[in-house]
Amino acid sequence: MTEATDPAILTPVLSAPWDDMQPWRLDTYLKHDGYQGLKKALAKHQDEVIQTVKDAGLRGRGGAGFPTGMKWGFIPQGDGKPHYLVVNADESEPGTCKDIPLMYANPHVLIEGVIIAAYAIRSNHAFIYLRGEVVPVLRRLQEAVKEAYAAGYLGENVLGSGFDLELTVHAGAGAYICGEETALLDSLEGRRGQPRLRPPFPAVEGLYASPTCVNNVESIASVPAIMHKGVEWFRSFGSEKSPGFTLYSLSGHVKRPGQYEAPLGVTLRQLLDLAGGVREGHRIKFWTPGGSSTPMFTDEHLDVPLDYEGVGAAGSMLGTKALQIFDETVCVVRAVLRWTEFYAHESCGKCTPCREGTYWLVQILERLEKGEGTEADLETLLDVADNINGKSFCALGDGAASPIFSSLKYFRDEYVEHLAHRGCPFDPAASTVWASNLTGAQA
Amino acid sequence: MTDLGMPRLPAPGYPADVRARLETDARELIGRYPQSRSALLPLLHLVQAEEGYVSPSGIEFCAEMLGLTTADVTGVATFYTMYRRQNGGDFHVGVCTNTLCAVMGGDEIFATLKDHLGVGNKGTTPDGSVTLEHIECNAACDYAPVVMVNWEFFDNATPASAKDLVDELRAGKQVSPTRGAPLCTFKETSRILAGFPDPRAEAVDQGGAGGTPSLVGLRIAKGQDPDAPATTQTGKGA
Numbered sequence: 274m275t276e277a278t279d280p281a282i283l284t285p286v287l288s289a290p291w292d293d294m295q296p297w298r299l300d301t302y303l304k305h306d307g308y309q310g311l312k313k314a315l316a317k318h319q320d321e322v323i324q325t326v327k328d329a330g331l332r333g334r335g336g337a338g339f340p341t342g343m344k345w346g347f348i349p350q351g352d353g354k355p356h357y358l359v360v361n362a363d364e365s366e367p368g369t370c371k372d373i374p375l376m377y378a379n380p381h382v383l384i385e386g387v388i389i390a391a392y393a394i395r396s397n398h399a400f401i402y403l404r405g406e407v408v409p410v411l412r413r414l415q416e417a418v419k420e421a422y423a424a425g426y427l428g429e430n431v432l433g434s435g436f437d438l439e440l441t442v443h444a445g446a447g448a449y450i451c452g453e454e455t456a457l458l459d460s461l462e463g464r465r466g467q468p469r470l471r472p473p474f475p476a477v478e479g480l481y482a483s484p485t486c487v488n489n490v491e492s493i494a495s496v497p498a499i500m501h502k503g504v505e506w507f508r509s510f511g512s513e514k515s516p517g518f519t520l521y522s523l524s525g526h527v528k529r530p531g532q533y534e535a536p537l538g539v540t541l542r543q544l545l546d547l548a549g550g551v552r553e554g555h556r557i558k559f560w561t562p563g564g565s566s567t568p569m570f571t572d573e574h575l576d577v578p579l580d581y582e583g584v585g586a587a588g589s590m591l592g593t594k595a596l597q598i599f600d601e602t603v604c605v606v607r608a609v610l611r612w613t614e615f616y617a618h619e620s621c622g623k624c625t626p627c628r629e630g631t632y633w634l635v636q637i638l639e640r641l642e643k644g645e646g647t648e649a650d651l652e653t654l655l656d657v658a659d660n661i662n663g664k665s666f667c668a669l670g671d672g673a674a675s676p677i678f679s680s681l682k683y684f685r686d687e688y689v690e691h692l693a694h695r696g697c698p699f700d701p702a703a704s705t706v707w708a709s710n711l712t713g714a715q716a
Numbered sequence: 717m718t719d720l721g722m723p724r725l726p727a728p729g730y731p732a733d734v735r736a737r738l739e740t741d742a743r744e745l746i747g748r749y750p751q752s753r754s755a756l757l758p759l760l761h762l763v764q765a766e767e768g769y770v771s772p773s774g775i776e777f778c779a780e781m782l783g784l785t786t787a788d789v790t791g792v793a794t795f796y797t798m799y800r801r802q803n804g805g806d807f808h809v810g811v812c813t814n815t816l817c818a819v820m821g822g823d824e825i826f827a828t829l830k831d832h833l834g835v836g837n838k839g840t841t842p843d844g845s846v847t848l849e850h851i852e853c854n855a856a857c858d859y860a861p862v863v864m865v866n867w868e869f870f871d872n873a874t875p876a877s878a879k880d881l882v883d884e885l886r887a888g889k890q891v892s893p894t895r896g897a898p899l900c901t902f903k904e905t906s907r908i909l910a911g912f913p914d915p916r917a918e919a920v921d922q923g924g925a926g927g928t929p930s931l932v933g934l935r936i937a938k939g940q941d942p943d944a945p946a947t948t949q950t951g952k953g954a
Contacts, residue, residue, distance in 0.1 A: 367857075408908055529929075534933050707821060
């Protein structure tokens, strides 16, 4: 890198209040234009609110990148059925750590977004489905909802508009699969969290077989600013097809891991530069653009624009923008084995390709990592992954295949090395945080 | 008769006073949903708050409250990892061993704690204070390696910090996480998860808005020191 990256590429909007005093409190949020977007939305017709979000071009921040306004538009109107809004706050994709800090620091921005979205789709009961394993976040959400009821933002006749809204915070109980929207709905109905066959899609038959919109936390939290500051302002960030700002989460072997809010389309090279680079004395080996389910990248991909199109064109997916950085001390076979064990553990068991396939992937990867495999195992690995990918009931299976395909594409030699070496050639101690501290101390 | 270790059915009910108290709580939870079955996950957290695990009595209670069979309830309870099927420690110590945390040192932390506590995965110390478990990604990767105790964050853990942590828990000391409120017991935590807010009014304001990684981008954008500890926004006007 010859030129230093200008810090002005960072554009904190969602994260802007986080360094203020008690940003989780309503008083603080109000100082940051809190609930101004809601007031503007309630002054508009519901269809106009949907159109505004469509015009802004906001795309889902939970992984798939589906246009949020279009999703809202799918909810049939005048059907006489209750409508539901469900926020997917089950953040569990390995590497993903954006919604949890957002809700912990400023739960009100999510609640304001919920009210606007519920108003738009004509829903009188909304739910926030929060993964259970984050009690401090649950505490803040419960309190913020209480504050919002007391202030007249929730309950009957929201701000005198005639619109009624109940908001229920619901804690999950530990299951990655519940991040899949139809599994989440089954779970919210008090069942085992297993995905549903589609069609019918949730917009037609979702929660309690009624029209339901399921949106990610960050998508919904982006709505108040769009309502308050307008479509043009939102579109001034990012690109034509990927407008707006978003939270990029850097983790792993990087000097300053954390949340970097920037317009869609920044590159990892720019973000790494601001983050102080890869830890001292090391270089990047592989990374994920959006969690473990998105095919991994290498140092060849540092200049890929991190937006939906850019990452897609380079052979992966933007996903949740969970940028997990692994340096050259990390064994890719070990990394992929561990992710695969995760998918096997979290497979809900409903469909055969995923349930059986992830089990066999683990068996094969285990012997490969120990150096007890054969070269034929590599073909079997690809074959099994191919039988899961696109043939499973839901995207969990596709996610399980991603690290297999991409690691073999870029690091096949390293798998072979395990065979030749009759074991793993890497020292796991060299990858730890304290190993780097040690290096730092000696330098 | 040979004891095969099978549960005695029907499971014994709760004592009348406990039952009355739980029924009141259960009705409140059920009332929050358009359809009663949606309250099943909260009810399972509730019975876990009572006994420290989801017992056959707890399953029977949930089934009766919701008009389900115990088989239905058992099917749900066994699907989710946060429900314990046998009693455990007052403090659930979870070490993230998903790829990123594992690589950054989570594997070493987990091995250290197993050795230090003399228990395996899901094992409980003989004093009943700590249950150790390796857990999956807990959405705090920018703070890796991460240890969770009763689902509160202990960020940037090391083998030494994790050993000190469990020693303090076993010694009965009050421990505070790096983000969040001072720890309460597993049962008390389960009650919050059921949907009854923490009775400690101050708890919600404890633990700040996030550590250095949460604020790093914001600080760089503002031209501030990105490495400064995030101490300024803990608590009221601190």
